[in-house]
Amino acid sequence: xxxxxxxxxxxxxxxxxxxxxxxxxxxxxxxxxxxxxxxxxxxxxxxxxxxxxxxxxxxxxxxxxxxxxxxxxxxxxxxxxxxxxxxxxxxxxxxxxxxxxxxxxxxxxxxxxxxxxxxxxxxxxxxxxxxxxxxxxxxxxxxxxxxxxxxxxxxxxxxxxxxxxxxxxxxxxxxxxxxxxxxxxxxxxx
Numbered sequence: 001x002x003x004x005x006x007x008x009x010x011x012x013x014x015x016x017x018x019x020x021x022x023x024x025x026x027x028x029x030x031x032x033x034x035x036x037x038x039x040x041x042x043x044x045x046x047x048x049x050x051x052x053x054x055x056x057x058x059x060x061x062x063x064x065x066x067x068x069x070x071x072x073x074x075x076x077x078x079x080x081x082x083x084x085x086x087x088x089x090x091x092x093x094x095x096x097x098x099x100x101x102x103x104x105x106x107x108x109x110x111x112x113x114x115x116x117x118x119x120x121x122x123x124x125x126x127x128x129x130x131x132x133x134x135x136x137x138x139x140x141x142x143x144x145x146x147x148x149x150x151x152x153x154x155x156x157x158x159x160x161x162x163x164x165x166x167x168x169x170x171x172x173x174x175x176x177x178x179x180x181x182x183x184x185x186x187x188x189x190x
Contacts, residue, residue, distance in 0.1 A: 015057050016064040019046055020072050022079050024170055029068050029075075030061070035089030036071065039143045041163045057093070078144060081174055083111035086145050094141050098126070102136035109150045112175040116154040130154075138162050150175075 017030040028043030053061040078084045101124045117130040137148035149171040153159045161168035
């Protein structure tokens with residue numbers, strides 16, 4: 001009689017992730033086979049980030065730092081004040097068609113520049129949907145690569161930001177100053 005393997009392989013999809021220390025706090029990054037699906041600024045520690053991924057994506061989450069080497073290099077350059085063109089595949093499983101339209105528009109905002117919620121609404125063909133654009137920015141799953149921090153109120157006020165106004169201001173200052181790079185922590189976050 002053939003021996004039956006007692007351990008079954010999980011039929012749940014696998015998502016890879018890493019945690020990276022940055023001058024502005026820990027960054028959580030996750031990827032499906034289709035591309036980067038999550039970049040969280042101020043990410044929780046490893047157990048909490050893994051649990052969030054497993055809940056949100058109904059998957060098994062596996063830490064695989066080497067999977068993200070190129071992206072982490074780009075993120076380090078970005079946080080050193082260098083304009084970086086992230087030419088990396090992203091996977092937008094999440095989001096409504098409207099949100100995805102907003103996120104695609106945000107990717108066209110150049111480093112160091114801002115746009116208003118109103119201008120994004122016009123750009124995507126929904127000129128009266130500034131509030132909905134703000135809502136889409138608030139649900140952006142891929143911070144920095146989809147630069148929702150570059151969207152401000154038409155009057156020049158910062159508006160909102162999921163990571164908090166202080167973090168939004170730091171990101172905008174970093175991009176606009178291109179001054180001396182901030183200090184990097186010595187170890188990768190856990």
